[in-house]
Amino acid sequence: MFKRTSSVKTISVTDVSIGSVFEIGDSCHVKPRSKALAVQREYELFFGDEGNFEAFPIFTKPIPKPIIDEYVNFKKYNESSFIQVNNIDVISCSASGVLHIGSTKTIDAESRVKHIRQLQEDSDKNGKRNDSLSSE
Amino acid sequence: MNFTVVNKHICVDNIRITGVSSSSVFLVGDTDSITLSSVFDTPAESLIIGPFVPLARS
Numbered sequence: 001m002f003k004r005t006s007s008v009k010t011i012s013v014t015d016v017s018i019g020s021v022f023e024i025g026d027s028c029h030v031k032p033r034s035k036a037l038a039v040q041r042e043y044e045l046f047f048g049d050e051g052n053f054e055a056f057p058i059f060t061k062p063i064p065k066p067i068i069d070e071y072v073n074f075k076k077y078n079e080s081s082f083i084q085v086n087n088i089d090v091i092s093c094s095a096s097g098v099l100h101i102g103s104t105k106t107i108d109a110e111s112r113v114k115h116i117r118q119l120q121e122d123s124d125k126n127g128k129r130n131d132s133l134s135s136e
Numbered sequence: 137m138n139f140t141v142v143n144k145h146i147c148v149d150n151i152r153i154t155g156v157s158s159s160s161v162f163l164v165g166d167t168d169s170i171t172l173s174s175v176f177d178t179p180a181e182s183l184i185i186g187p188f189v190p191l192a193r194s
Contacts (some may be wrong), residue, residue, distance in 0.1 A: 005173065020156075033158070037191065039191065049193055050192070051191045051192070052194055055192040063173045072139050077140075077142045079142060084147040085151060086149045087149070090153045091155060093162075094158075095157050096159040097162075098155060099162050100163045100164070101164045102164070104165065106188075108171045109160075111175070113176045114177045114182070115177065117178075120187055120188075
């Protein structure tokens with residue numbers, strides 16, 4: 001059985017970021033990984049060197065994968081050897097995202113995000129802001 | 137289990153995508169296997185109210 005050929009006339013991609021892949025052509029294995037600490041603070045106060053992935057188990061814990069123990073007798077007939085697309089517009093590809101034009105064997109993507117929000121204590125806030133909160 | 141796929145002629149005019157994010161795939165082609173995992177953690181403990189303490193440094 002012949003491999004199928006992907007034919008895309010035009011493609012426009014604006015942004016590929018944070019461990020993402022944009023592949024034109026065939027490949028064998030695609031395995032992107034990304035880790036992110038997403039910190040939001042009530043006002044902008046960030047330190048360039050802070051953050052340690054090892055401090056949070058979410059970044060190191062293995063992710064359980066489904067166990068496939070059933071045999072599948074898979075048959076594929078390609079009556080046409082082309083996959084045709086006229087135009088593709090993609091704004092962004094992020095956090096282990098994969099854009100792939102062409103065939104591959106395996107895709108194994110993993111993305112881990114830890115979200116932390118830091119708010120000020122009521123006593124730290126200025127008078128006006130504090131009043132509106134305490135009146136609730 | 138027997139699984140048979142017949143790929144006839146496929147022709148698509150236009151595709152518009154805003155975002156492919158957090159271990160997602162957009163594929164024009166064939167593949168044998170796809171495994172996508174995404175972990176997003178925002179537990180109650182992740183809301184810290186108090187003075188802004190920098191996160192642990194490596």
